């Protein structure tokens with residue numbers, strides 16, 4: 001497929017390098033015959049250094065590490081999308097967490113937000129297991145693809161508008177590659193706004209004015225139905241602003257719309 005990401009796991013560590021098991025690229029199934037376009041986007045994403053502030057931050061975090069992950073080698077690079085190349089449902093987040101995706105190399109993997117998200121995707125039968133802990137943990141998505149609007153971990157989880165716009169072309173290309181897609185779940189207002197820019201850039205007809213983001217908001221664009229969902233951040237889940245039934249209702253609606 002031409003994707004050059006190779007990882008080894010030694011003594012509980014994830015290392016970037018040659019893979020003696022020659023495992024498939026992290027975003028694609030080995031038997032997928034049509035994934036070359038997504039693979040090409042993924043390969044370009046992981047090499048990107050276009051945003052100096054984010055490059056510096058993601059690499060600083062990867063060097064300094066959190067004490068509890070001291071024994072691990074952090075990924076420290078942009079985090080590509082992950083899931084089923086034939087998905088009808090895309091879940092779009094904000095950006096990788098400094099010690100989550102920026103550590104493990106897979107989106108929403110190794111942090112509390114991911115625990116919530118993948119547990120819900122498992123309950124909705126989009127994921128084969130409720131946990132997403134590290135690359136190689138056996139997680140497989142069916143009919144769903146997960147990506148972030150900004151691919152590098154930002155300081156304080158706050159990318160600038162310029163950084164968001166610099167990263168937009170990657171999502172444009174992913175949408176082009178996900179040719180069965182019909183529903184996009186946006187996790188939080190930032191992802192919702194970024195998606196609006198992406199769809200505008202692709203020339204998709206959108207309602208005017210843009211409907212305000214909210215949990216459960218549903219917007220029809222020319223090609224997709226966009227669903228709003230509060231982000232499963234600890235700030236939202238700890239306070240009860242987002243509950244498991246609320247998340248389950250969004251994915252039930254996504255499945256019904258994609259059918």
Ligand code: SF4
Pocket residue numbers: 045048049050051054055078150151152163166167
């Ligand atoms: S945020 Fe996107 S555009 Fe900026 S460096 Fe990371 S991958 Fe590249």
